Amino acid sequence: MQKIEATLLTMVIVHNEKSGEILLVNRPSKRGFPGYLGPGGKIELTESFAEGAVRELRxxxxxxxxxxxxxxxxxxxxILLDEGxxxxxxNYVATKYEGNLLENAPEGEPRWVSKEEVADLPMQSWFRRRLPYFFQEGTFEISIHLKNFESSPLKESVRKIG
Known part of the structure; x- marks a missing residue:
C-alpha cells in the first residue's frame, strides 16, 4: 500500500444569524492565498478536528x-499530483460565539460581510466555489485533482449528503 502524505486543515465560517453576515479574513498576498477566506488552518498532532478549528478561529x-x-x-x-x-x-459553521475581533490580526483583517457583498470581494476561486455549501442543508464532499496549485483542475467531484 502506498503511503500518502497529507496536511489536515480546518475552516470555520462564523454566521451571525441576526445580521445575516459572515466572518471572513482578508489575507494579504504575503500570507499566501490572498483575498477573503474563512478562518482556518492546520490541525496540530494532538488536536481533534473541532479543537483545531476552534484554535485557528481564535x-x-x-x-x-x-x-x-x-x-x-x-x-x-x-490532491496535488506533481507533489504526490x-x-x-x-469545514464547520459556527453560529454561537463570543469575544471581539482582533485588531492587527496575524493572518489578515477579520471582517463581517453580508452574503450579498461576498460576490464582489476578491477571493480564491476554490473558496468562492465552496462557500455556498456551508449554507445548504446536509454535508458535502469535494475532491479536486490538480497538477499543482497554479493549474486548473484535472478532475473535480462534488457530493452532497442529506
Whole structure:
C-alpha cells in the first residue's frame, strides 16, 4: 500500500444569524492565498478536528467558540499530483460565539460581510466555489485533482449528503 502524505486543515465560517453576515479574513498576498477566506488552518498532532478549528478561529479572529457548538458541514480535498500530496480540509459553521475581533490580526483583517457583498470581494476561486455549501442543508464532499496549485483542475467531484 502506498503511503500518502497529507496536511489536515480546518475552516470555520462564523454566521451571525441576526445580521445575516459572515466572518471572513482578508489575507494579504504575503500570507499566501490572498483575498477573503474563512478562518482556518492546520490541525496540530494532538488536536481533534473541532479543537483545531476552534484554535485557528481564535488565533485568526479573536472569537471564541465551544467545539460542541460547531456544525460540521463537510470535507474537501486537494490532491496535488506533481507533489504526490493531499490537503484535506474539515469545514464547520459556527453560529454561537463570543469575544471581539482582533485588531492587527496575524493572518489578515477579520471582517463581517453580508452574503450579498461576498460576490464582489476578491477571493480564491476554490473558496468562492465552496462557500455556498456551508449554507445548504446536509454535508458535502469535494475532491479536486490538480497538477499543482497554479493549474486548473484535472478532475473535480462534488457530493452532497442529506
Amino acid at each position: 488565533e485568526e479572529t479573536g472569537l471564541l467558540v465551544n467545539p460542541e457548538d460547531l456544525i460540521y458541514k463537510g470535507v474537501d480535498e486537494y 500530496y493531499r490537503y484535506i480540509v474539515f
